[in-house]
Every structure is written in C-alpha cells, then in structure tokens.
Amino acid sequence: MKPQAGEHKEVRVGLPRVALIGCGNWGKNLVRNFHHLGALSTVCDNDQKRLDFVAREFRGVKTTSDYDSVLRDPEVSAIVIATPSDTHFNLARQALLAGKHVYVEKPLARDVKHAEELDALATERNLVLMVGHLLLYHPAVNCLKDLIASGELGDLLFVRSDRMNFNMSRRDWSVLWDLAPHDISMMSYLLDCSSPEVSRVGGWDTLGDGLVDVAYLDLSFPTGAGDRIIPGQVRNSWIDPQKVVRLTVNGTKKTAVLNDTQQEDKLALHSQTPEGRMVVEYPYYPDAEPLHLECEHFLQCILRGERPRTDANNAYTVVRVLSDVEKRLSGRPGRKAPVSSR
Numbered sequence: 001m002k003p004q005a006g007e008h009k010e011v012r013v014g015l016p017r018v019a020l021i022g023c024g025n026w027g028k029n030l031v032r033n034f035h036h037l038g039a040l041s042t043v044c045d046n047d048q049k050r051l052d053f054v055a056r057e058f059r060g061v062k063t064t065s066d067y068d069s070v071l072r073d074p075e076v077s078a079i080v081i082a083t084p085s086d087t088h089f090n091l092a093r094q095a096l097l098a099g100k101h102v103y104v105e106k107p108l109a110r111d112v113k114h115a116e117e118l119d120a121l122a123t124e125r126n127l128v129l130m131v132g133h134l135l136l137y138h139p140a141v142n143c144l145k146d147l148i149a150s151g152e153l154g155d156l157l158f159v160r161s162d163r164m165n166f167n168m169s170r171r172d173w174s175v176l177w178d179l180a181p182h183d184i185s186m187m188s189y190l191l192d193c194s195s196p197e198v199s200r201v202g203g204w205d206t207l208g209d210g211l212v213d214v215a216y217l218d219l220s221f222p223t224g225a226g227d228r229i230i231p232g233q234v235r236n237s238w239i240d241p242q243k244v245v246r247l248t249v250n251g252t253k254k255t256a257v258l259n260d261t262q263q264e265d266k267l268a269l270h271s272q273t274p275e276g277r278m279v280v281e282y283p284y285y286p287d288a289e290p291l292h293l294e295c296e297h298f299l300q301c302i303l304r305g306e307r308p309r310t311d312a313n314n315a316y317t318v319v320r321v322l323s324d325v326e327k328r329l330s331g332r333p334g335r336k337a338p339v340s341s342r
Contacts, residue, residue, distance in 0.1 A: 016101065016302045017041040019076045021067060021091060022083035023050040026105065030082055031058060033295040039078075044070050067091070071098040078128075078302060081105060085177060089114040096121040096129070103298045105132040106181040107322065108315035115319045119312035128301045130308040131315035133185035137294040140267045143285035144249065144256055145190050152269070153251030159187055159221070159232040160248045164240035174203060174212035176325055179236040181318045184219075185310070186247065187232055188317055193221040196232075196317065201325050206239060212329065213238040219321075 018034050019042040020027060027045070034040040035058050042062040043054045051063040070076055071094060079095040081088060081104040089109040095102045096118065108131045109115045122129035135141050147153060161183035167175075188196055197220045203212035217234040245260040254271040269281040294310075301308045 014303070015039045016077045016299055017075050018078045018080055018299075019044060019070045019073070020080045020082065021045075021070070022081060023047070023054060024082065027082035028053075029291055030080055030295065031061075033289075033292050034080065035061065036292070037295060037299060039295075039299055041076055042070055042073065067094070071095065071100065077101060078103065078298070080298075082132075086110060089118065092118050092129070093121065096125060096127055099125065099127070101128040101298075101302050103128075103130045103132065103295075106134075106185070106315075107131070107177065107319055108312065109319055110177070110323075112316070112320050112323050115312060115316050119316070122312065126305075128298070128306075128308060129312050130298050130301065131310050131312070131318075132294065133181065133189075133310040133314060133318070134290050134294055135182055135186040136189050136310050136314070137297060138260075138290040139285040139288055139293075140258055140260075141186060141190070143283055144247075144258060144267060147256065147269070147283065148190060148249070148251075152254060153249060153256060154253030155251060156191070156223075156230050157250040157252065158248075159191065159230060159250070160235070161187060161233075162235045162244050162246045162248075164235070164237035164242075164244040166241045166243075167238040174215060174326075174329070175236045175238045176203070176212065176215050176217070176234075177322055178238070180215075180217065180234050180322060180325075183234040183236070183247075184217075184318045184321055185314060187219070187221065187234075189314075190249070191221045191223055191230055193223055193230075194313070194317055196221050196321060198321060198324050198328070199231075201328050203329050217321075217325065 015038055018039045020030055021044045023031060023043050023045040031043060031054060040061055042064060044064050044067055045051055046065050054061055055063050078101040081091050083091060085107055088104050092102050092104045118129060163179045163183055198217055199220055200218040203215040205212050206214060214237045219232045221230040221232055223230055243261055247258040249256040254269045257268050259266055265282045267283055271279050273279060297308060
C-alpha cells in the first residue's frame, strides 16, 4: 500500500534525487508520486502558499523559489518541470545545460526547433529527456495496444478521441495545446504511427478573448509501410460542463471504447453476433496509477541509461502537429466565430 501524503518516506539508496519545478494542481500529483518513490529532494515554486503546503505535508523535502539554486545543487540529478507550457523550453534548456536529466510535462515545447534543440542537448550530454505523455503509461491504453496488435479488433477503420471539460484557468494559446497532446500521443502510440498528418482543423473562440476554446482536428495515420492510412479525429473543449475523456477505435470485428472517467471497466470491446445481438466484453488490465508508472519509468531510465518510452521523438510528433495547427489558425480575429482550414 502506498503511504499517504503526510507519511515520511525513506530515501531509497541509489535512486536519482529529483527537484520538481511548479507545484500547481498537476504538480502536486507529481510531488506525491516522486515522494512515494523516495526520490523527491526539492520543490521550487513562486507561490509561498504552495511551498508551505509541501513543507507541511511532505516532511524532509526542501522548498525554494530560486530555480538557479536548484540547478546548482549537486544533490539534484534530475529536474521535473510542471509549469505553463510557454516556459517549458527555457526551463528544460537551463536544466540540460546544468547537466540534469529532465522530465517535462506536455508539450515538450511550443516550437519544433525548440524541441529539436532540447533533444540535441540531451543527446550530446548523455542525459535523459522525457515528456509527460501520461496515457502511454496507462494500463488500459497498453492493453488496447496489445489487442490491436493481436488482430482482436480486425482491420482498423477509424479512431476518435474526445477530451472535454469546463476550464476557466486558460494558460495556453488554445484548448488544443492544453488537451490535444494527450490525444495525439496516445493515438500515434496505439497505431504505431510517428508521422500523423492534419487534414483539417476547426476552432471556435466562443468568449471573444482571443483563445480557441472549442476545436477539432481531422488526422491521417499512415501505418505499416505507409500503404494504409487510418483516419482519425480529435475533439477538445474547455466549455463542456460534463467531463468527457473517451477514445473510440472502430475495427472490422470489434469497436473498443476507453472511457477514462469511469472508475471501473474503463475499456470495453463492442461486437455484434450474426443474429444482431450486441456483445460487450471487458478485458483485464492491471490496476495501477498511470502517473506512478510514468514517474517510476523516468527514474529507471536514468539508472539504466535508456531512452524513455515518451522521449523527444515522441514529443516531436505532437509539437509538429500542433505547430502546424497553430499556423493554420493564426491571424484569426478575436471574435465568436468558427475558424477552419483544410
């Protein structure tokens, strides 16, 4: 059983010591997991209330608002970045130049050239660079990947990912930079496709504040030798009061639905008998927290000198697609109107 937040966790000998930069809503989850793993050394944030929370709940963890002091700390061998996405590149670059391994929340950067620069820095310094594409560590997603590879669904026909919620703390340029990295990385992973292409994009700025808060992407996923293309769609929203986190994969034999808002039976396989009766199956997958698995993977990659599953190549795909989308939607007026591009 995992310890609770306030319980003391002994440092495991030999584990890399991690400093977390950014302790907001998501950063707190990273604090909890790296502390449970016995690797958390320091938390850095500009908000003193957040630092007070860490000092109170996680005894023995150092707190600071000085990023430079973290980079100079010889005890810290890895930096975990959970700050707004427009800060990721500069913070990750400084960490790599300081000789620290880096785990940065999605997206890795907001520019393709920046993503390439970070990868080059990590490679030449023999450092681990990992991006937080959480769903690639989700047991249900990996179960689905195995089912697709085994032919359980038959030939794939279409894939769609819906990710919607109600969000008024809008720090990103659009809902796509906030939510679509999850969808694009997961779909590319499931389909073994490193080069998805955008065929159409649409976005709406419903509040007239210059931020696209409802959007869709139509994508093409070349598979195998590129002789077959699977169509797909991503739908994202910041203005939906009912949270939706659902992936649908249609095959010639079965359709898989992964509903991540459910507590149990997240993954279901739907098929029809020759008589027209609908059959629903619930495949088994391990019950483990994806974020815990992701944090553990980062530490193991450092210890073994391996590239992570969600390395810069994986991150580059997402940044390339979203950079393309941003260009297509650039120059739009700040009004309540749809914008679309083929």
